[in-house]
Amino acid sequence: MAVLDIVKTKLDNPPSDDRLVVYIDEVGQAIKMFCNRDDIPDELRYVHANMVVDLIGLKQKNAPNAEPAVQSIKEGDVQVTFTAHEKSQGETEVDTIVHSYKHALYKFRKMRW
Template sequence: MTVLDIVKTKLDNPPSDDRLLLYIEEVGQAIKNFCNRDDIPDELKYVHANMVVDMIRLERKNDPDSSQVVKSIKEGDVQVAFDTAEKSQGEKATEAILNTYQTQLYRFRKMRW
């Protein structure tokens, strides 16, 4: 069973295969970067799939406008200034997912000199 098959099975209403493959590739690259590896071990197949499912659910739950933070409000002529976020929504989602699965990924992490 591939990561794509696992993700499709776990999601009730999965996106198109192209979009799923994009999520799988994005999460896979995050795993490779975190573990300092060029490959993803077979033992991480289910962790990889679970991370993709969590990322899709997190992005479905978050509203794109909710990432904006109000910097200041002026009532006279009603001005609202939004603070720009340092990280994009996708980076925040990937970081949150990685933090959740850190303990499982540490077992496969390689040292870098």
Template sequence: MDDTLLALYIAEVGQSIKTYLNRSDIPPALSFVYANMVIDFINGEQRKDDPEGQAAVSSIKEGDVTVQFGSVKADSRELATQALMFNYSDQLNRHRKFRW
């Protein structure tokens, strides 16, 4: 992975955290959570790019044992980022500011 792509992933996760927290900064207490989220995001992106990882059983026929493989539709980036926020919501919610 090149440095430009890594910087993009770090910035994307950082912006998602700021948006979720309703803040313009990321609290220092979340630095390890931020790093873990970036790693999880990168791993998720790599799984999407791996054709072997996307193969899924689309049908099984028991007589003469036939198994057909299809592909899993990759989630959009927005859904992937939302899922990432959900996985870390307990840690993030402690620093969230609410708007009225």
């Protein structure tokens, strides 16, 4: 089963195929860079698909019209605090996803001399 098919199966309302292919390529490039490889091993197929699904969820959550999640509520003199993920300069959603999956990716990492 290809990564595209796995992603489509895991999502209830998947984006268009063209957009999915872009996300799959974007995550694939990040995997190759992290692992110092020119290919993505077949054993990483499901990890790759899960990373794409997480990326799509993260992009939907960070959409401009998405409502922020409530972090805390204080009832006396009503105070509501919303969560905000602050990225370091240059950090992308893909970097966040790669960081989340780094333990699975370490097994396929090659040394660079």
